[in-house]
Amino acid sequence: MSTPTLSQPSVAGTPQPERRTHHPLYAEVRSGPARWAALAAFLTLALPLAAKAAYWQGSWGHTQLQLHTAAVLLGGPLAAAAGCWQGGREHRSRTTELRVCGTRGPLAQFLVSAAPVVLGVLAGYVLAAAGALTATWPYVSSGRPHASLPAADATFLAAMTMGGMVVGRLVRWRLAAPALAGFAYVALALPTHQKSALRFLSPAATHGGDALPVWWQPLAMAAWTAGLATAAVLAYAARRHWYAALPALAIAAAAAVPLVRTGEDMWHLAPAGKAQVCNDSSPRVCVNALNRGLLPAVSRALSGITSRLDGVPNAPTRFEDLHRASRSGEVELPTLYLGQSVVRGALAEPEQFAWEAAAALTSRDCDTFPTQRTDDAVRDWLASNSLSERRRQTAEENARQWGNATATADAKAGARALSHLTAMRDGQRRAWLGRYFATAGRCDVSGVPTL
Numbered sequence: 374m375s376t377p378t379l380s381q382p383s384v385a386g387t388p389q390p391e392r393r394t395h396h397p398l399y400a401e402v403r404s405g406p407a408r409w410a411a412l413a414a415f416l417t418l419a420l421p422l423a424a425k426a427a428y429w430q431g432s433w434g435h436t437q438l439q440l441h442t443a444a445v446l447l448g449g450p451l452a453a454a455a456g457c458w459q460g461g462r463e464h465r466s467r468t469t470e471l472r473v474c475g476t477r478g479p480l481a482q483f484l485v486s487a488a489p490v491v492l493g494v495l496a497g498y499v500l501a502a503a504g505a506l507t508a509t510w511p512y513v514s515s516g517r518p519h520a521s522l523p524a525a526d527a528t529f530l531a532a533m534t535m536g537g538m539v540v541g542r543l544v545r546w547r548l549a550a551p552a553l554a555g556f557a558y559v560a561l562a563l564p565t566h567q568k569s570a571l572r573f574l575s576p577a578a579t580h581g582g583d584a585l586p587v588w589w590q591p592l593a594m595a596a597w598t599a600g601l602a603t604a605a606v607l608a609y610a611a612r613r614h615w616y617a618a619l620p621a622l623a624i625a626a627a628a629a630v631p632l633v634r635t636g637e638d639m640w641h642l643a644p645a646g647k648a649q650v651c652n653d654s655s656p657r658v659c660v661n662a663l664n665r666g667l668l669p670a671v672s673r674a675l676s677g678i679t680s681r682l683d684g685v686p687n688a689p690t691r692f693e694d695l696h697r698a699s700r701s702g703e704v705e706l707p708t709l710y711l712g713q714s715v716v717r718g719a720l721a722e723p724e725q726f727a728w729e730a731a732a733a734l735t736s737r738d739c740d741t742f743p744t745q746r747t748d749d750a751v752r753d754w755l756a757s758n759s760l761s762e763r764r765r766q767t768a769e770e771n772a773r774q775w776g777n778a779t780a781t782a783d784a785k786a787g788a789r790a791l792s793h794l795t796a797m798r799d800g801q802r803r804a805w806l807g808r809y810f811a812t813a814g815r816c817d818v819s820g821v822p823t824l
Contacts, residue, residue: 406462407493410455414497414530417451418443422505428712429505431512432663434643435582435711437522440505444498444526445577449561452494452530453537454554459490460541461549480610487538491531498523498530512718514666515645525591529576532602533557539609570633580640582711583663590639593628600625642696649694654679657691664694664709666718671706674723675730678755686807692730704733724760731755739816746783747824750790751809765791790824 421443422429429435463486502523540553564575572578576594580586604621611617632639643663651659652672656679660668672679675692682688690702699705707729709715720726734755735748753761765788772780797805808822 406455406459407489407496410490410493411496411500413451413455414448414494415500416497417447418498418501419504421447422501425712426508427716429582430509431514431711431715431718432582433509433513433516433518434585434663436505436509437518438579438582440502441522441526441579442577443501444530445575446558446562448494448498448526448530449533449576450554450557452533453540453557454550455490455494456487456534456537456539457541457544457550457553458537459486460538460543461545461547462486462541478610479612480607483538483542483606483610487535490538491534494530494534495527498527502526512666514718515663516643519585521588521591522586525595526576528595529598532598535602536605539605542609570636573632573636573639574629580637583643583646584640585643587635587639587641589631590635593632596628597625597632600628646696651691655683656689658706659691659693660706660709661694664715667709667715667720670720670723671709671726674720674726677757678727678731678734681755681757682806685803685810687810687813688806689734689810689813704730706730707733722760724756724758727758728752728756728760728764731761734813737814737816737818744818744821746787746790747809747821749787750794750824751806753791754794793824 418440422439425439429439506518537550537553541549546552561575561577564572565577566572574597576598600621600623604618604625607621608615608618645662648662649659650662650665650668651657652668654672654676658668658672658675658679660671689704691704692706693699693703694706694709707714707726714721714726731752735752737744737748753765765784769781769784769788772784794802794805805822808820812818812820
């Protein structure tokens with residue numbers, strides 16, 4: 374049986390190792406509410422972003438828009454609630470009198486108490502933002518993320534936490550934190566549905582995924598939110614010297630003026646969105662420069678259409694993908710919607726995309742019932758894929774099951790028109806299509822050839 378080892382007494386004059394003392398903030402960050410604030414902020418942002426990943430992966434603009442929306446509408450109320458809970462912590466632990474007797478001033482005590490929660494919320498946001506940007510990087514084909522946008526969101530989250538801390542110190546109610554979160558959500562989301570120019574003071578105000586703010590907008594929004602929060606903190610900490618908050622209020626007011634006066638002009642289309650890249654087919658297939666990486670996939674999806682139109686007189690010269698009306702000789706490319714037609718840098722349904730492109734070639738913006746059968750036949754011949762065939766078969770089967778004799782006859786007549794077009798010799802079909810495309814898009818259908 375071993376005997377316990379007795380500790381030797383220290384010899385006089387022998388230097389002893391110094392114990393390392395940490396700042397109180399270190400303990401709060403390591404084992405206090407900071408960890409829970411970071412975890413809550415990360416999950417609050419990451420889970421909704423992951424659920425809609427298909428709608429933002431592949432575009433820096435859409436990724437940062439989704440991240441910004443989540444940070445404001447979800448992270449903002451959470452940050453306010455976390456700060457409020459931390460602010461009421463001293464009331465619940467009955468240490469208010471002990472704090473008053475402390476050697477630090479009210480402002481220093483406030484900042485030391487608020488810092489762990491602020492750092493926790495910001496840590497959760499940074500992790501979520503880094504994850505979202507990393508998830509987009511493999512699928513994006515142009516552009517770059519803008520650091521000013523997440524910096525403004527981080528400032529907003531810190532401001533909401535500090536503001537919530539002030540509310541927690543003033544309101545002694547256990548349900549103050551969830552109540553403040555609900556109020557903050559309404560206050561942030563409601564202005565975006567208003568017509569007043571004051572709605573642009575809400576950090577939730579945006580202008581679409583591919584729209585970029587002017588360079589000063591994130592700075593002004595950060596100054597607006599940080600100024601209000603700083604004024605609230607100074608007014609609380611200064612107590613009788615409430616006028617100490619006036620400089621912060623002046624900064625907030627100065628930042629609010631350009632936000633309100635500029636309004637929707639604070640956003641503009643990304644420079645790449647005004648250009649397009651094209652292949653060398655006939656007709657040419659062009660995609661917006663923001664989606665240049667999709668050009669090979671789009672070209673393959675439309676290869677059947679372009680090969681059938683090669684050498685056809687009066688056929689469009691190219692598919693365009695710009696934010697403007699199509700010009701003469703152009704036809705608009707089907708919209709490349711993230712999460713619908715495009716998922717993680719690839720076309721989700723190439724046959725559907727080709728069918729929509731063929732439909733754009735044969736559509737008319739007027740009542741053209743007399744030519745509907747001919748238009749449908751040309752569309753289905755240009756697409757000529759399994760989706761087009763299934764659509765015709767489904768329409769005929771439904772008409773037969775419903776006992777609609779007129780619809781059944783129309784379906785059979787449409788099938789005969791398509792067969793007639795398919796049976797033509799190449800030169801004869803090109804000449805017929807040339808006459809057809811000479812009238813494409815017109816409401817005067819007198820010159821449309823029949824099948």
